[in-house]
Amino acid sequence: MSSMNIWQEPLGDDIWLVAINGRLDQTLTPTLEQQLTTLLDDGKIWLVVDLSQTEYINSGGLRTLVTGWRKAKQQEGNLVLCGLNGRLQEIFHMVGFDQLFQIYSNQQAAKEALVSS
Numbered sequence: 001m002s003s004m005n006i007w008q009e010p011l012g013d014d015i016w017l018v019a020i021n022g023r024l025d026q027t028l029t030p031t032l033e034q035q036l037t038t039l040l041d042d043g044k045i046w047l048v049v050d051l052s053q054t055e056y057i058n059s060g061g062l063r064t065l066v067t068g069w070r071k072a073k074q075q076e077g078n079l080v081l082c083g084l085n086g087r088l089q090e091i092f093h094m095v096g097f098d099q100l101f102q103i104y105s106n107q108q109a110a111k112e113a114l115v116s117s
Contacts, residue, residue, distance in 0.1 A: 004021070005022050005028055006032055007019055008035060008039065013111070013114075014044070015048060016039055017048050017050060018032070020051060020054045021053040021054070024058065024064075025060070028061070033067070033068075036067075036071075040071045040075065040077075045075040045077025046114050047077070047080070048110040049065065049080070050081075050110075051081055051083050051085075052083025052084075052085070053083075054085075062091075062095065062097060065081070065097075065101070069101060078114060078117065079101075080101065080110045080114060081110070082104040082107055083105070
């Protein structure tokens, strides 16, 4: 399986983008977990996770995002989300994660929020 389903790039200002394309389920979750861990271990603690190309997320995917968020916070950083479609917004609302995560409409808004925080 190609890891092009998940890619990362620097957005500038020490902020890194992680974008997920497709279904964040048991197939992709380990890759995401590995990438988040690698970034955070490298001291890249300001992360924007772009879910605009993500059509589905399961409980493991949600758990991985929370773990990444917690690790970023422990290092005085943050992990924010952007681009959730209606279905994902419903899922996040249902499990109360819309209270936990800062969620933005797009990468630009997410990046600006991190820069000013």
